[in-house]
Amino acid sequence: HDEEMPSTEIITLTRHILADQMRLGPAATGDMTFLLNAIALTSKFIATNVRRARLINLVGLAGETNVQGEEQKKLDVLSNDIMVNALRASGKTAVLVSEELDEAVIVEGRQKGKYCVVFDPLDGSSNIDAGVNIGTIFGIYRIQDGSEGTIQDVLRPGSEMVAAGYTMYGSSANLVISTGNGVNGYTLDTALGEFILTHPNIQIPARGKIYSFNEGNSMYFHEPTLKYLESIKYPQNGKSPYSARYIGSMVADVHRTLLYGGIFGYPDDKKSKSGKLRLLYEAFPMAYLTEQAGGLATTGRGRILEVVPKTIHERCPVFLGSKDDVADLIKFYEAEA
Ligand code: AHG
Ligand code: MN
Ligand code: MN
Ligand code: MN
Numbered sequence: 001h002d003e004e005m006p007s008t009e010i011i012t013l014t015r016h017i018l019a020d021q022m023r024l025g026p027a028a029t030g031d032m033t034f035l036l037n038a039i040a041l042t043s044k045f046i047a048t049n050v051r052r053a054r055l056i057n058l059v060g061l062a063g064e065t066n067v068q069g070e071e072q073k074k075l076d077v078l079s080n081d082i083m084v085n086a087l088r089a090s091g092k093t094a095v096l097v098s099e100e101l102d103e104a105v106i107v108e109g110r111q112k113g114k115y116c117v118v119f120d121p122l123d124g125s126s127n128i129d130a131g132v133n134i135g136t137i138f139g140i141y142r143i144q145d146g147s148e149g150t151i152q153d154v155l156r157p158g159s160e161m162v163a164a165g166y167t168m169y170g171s172s173a174n175l176v177i178s179t180g181n182g183v184n185g186y187t188l189d190t191a192l193g194e195f196i197l198t199h200p201n202i203q204i205p206a207r208g209k210i211y212s213f214n215e216g217n218s219m220y221f222h223e224p225t226l227k228y229l230e231s232i233k234y235p236q237n238g239k240s241p242y243s244a245r246y247i248g249s250m251v252a253d254v255h256r257t258l259l260y261g262g263i264f265g266y267p268d269d270k271k272s273k274s275g276k277l278r279l280l281y282e283a284f285p286m287a288y289l290t291e292q293a294g295g296l297a298t299t300g301r302g303r304i305l306e307v308v309p310k311t312i313h314e315r316c317p318v319f320l321g322s323k324d325d326v327a328d329l330i331k332f333y334e335a336e337a
Contacts, residue, residue, distance in 0.1 A: 013040055013175065013186050013195040020179055031092050032163065032179065035115055035140070038090035040195055043136055043167035043175055045086075046079045046122070047188060050134065050169045059129045067102040067313055068278075073128050076100055079121035079136065087117055094149025097312045099281055104151050104312055115162075116141040116154045118280040118312075123166075124249025133170040135251025139285040140164065154312065158284030158305040166285065168251045176202070176255065178292040183258070199259075204295040207324040208261025211242045212253045220269035224300060224332035231328070250277065254286050254320070258293055263321035263329065267300065274315035279307060283316045296326035300333040 017036050021028040053059050053075060062072045080100040087093045088105070092113035096105040099120045107113070117140055124134035140163040143153045158164075165177030173188035175195050185199025211232055218226065232242040242262070247253050250266075257264045268275040277283050287297030287304035297304045297320035307316060319329050 011197040013037075013197070016184065016197050017179070020181060023181075031113065031115070035090055035092040035113075035117075036163065036177070038086050038092065039117070039138060039165075040175060042083045042086045043173060044188065044193065045082050046136060047167070047169050047173040049075065049078060053128070054131075066100050068099070070125070072100060073122070073125045075128055076122045076125055083119055083121050083136075093117055094143050095151065095153055097154055097280055099278060099313075104154065106149060112149060114143050116143060116149065118154055118284070120278070120281045123251045123282070124247070127247070127249050132249065133168055133247060133252035134249050135166050135168040137166045137251060137281055137285050138164065139281060139288065151312065154280060155309045157308050158288055161284060161288055164285035164288040166251050166254070166289070168255050170252065174255065176258070176289065178289050180292070183289055183293045202258055202293050204258050204290065204293040205261030205322055206294075208257070208263065208322045209240070209242055210245050210256070210260060210262030212244070212246050212257065212262065212264040214246060214248070214266070215244070217269055217271070220271040221267060222269060224336045225265070225267045225269070228329045228332045250282055250286065254289070257321045258289065258295075261322040261325070263319060263325040265319040265329075266317065267319070268317040272315070275317040276315060277318050279309050279314050279316040280312055283318050286318070287320060290320045294323065295321055296323045298326060298330055300330070301337075
């Protein structure tokens, strides 16, 4: 019989990123590799706490409200503290922006580095207590030439990010990342404590069969969104209608969209003038990954990655996914204009 031997050629995140950075030649200092390793460590730490949450009394509210007026969960606060501490200690960061902190953190002194990290420490808070998939989202900018690291270094379009990614805490912890050269997915091997390359070069299918919107907001939706949804639920051309999947954790909904295709949307509407999702640490990183995987990401009226942020916590309408599906949606917005 021919039982297969386990592979001795495992590719860890560190090894893979190192190879990616070596591609840049002597210009690469290793700082990005080091920073991404620090982020991977925070994901392992958060994953451990997520798994143990029910056992160590980490479920429920922390008792505070964040700048967006949301009640913070204990795991929101813990995950934020884990990330701020590790990113500061990495010595590679200058500016940190977190969903859970009103103001940006400016790293001073010896710990100051040249990267800025914007992050959603724990995405999908409403799903925590039910044990449904949640995640961490991050985007990275390099400080601008001559800058000491100020808030201006992150008030830049998402197209200027040098890397973006997320970790999904699900049946396994999955880290999906792009440094501007395609998208790769890694799965945490808990025995080794390492993220192993399991999804090389993720390419989003050109068209999918799934739509992912919170349709409970339909009474507030604008016409183009409603007409688009109508077109995929009641197709006129003899095709089958799309299936609905909505988890309510952006990380999980986007992860599925990257792998299976289709469209994810959180539109602006009559009640939420700019939608719900935050531009810097939700919309930009996910738009960056989607484009890197061959898909499209739009506000309905323009490319998400070209939006210029005015404030660190501002919101932005989001539609992203398979390029043909998003192109169909855009047609409804063009028809309106
Ligand atoms: P967060 O938990 O980081 O505040 O983000 C929640 C976001 C996002 O994960 C998800 O896509 C969306 O909220 C769900 O919103 P609704 O409950 O309004 O559908
Ligand atoms: Mn929140
Ligand atoms: Mn979020
Ligand atoms: Mn969050």
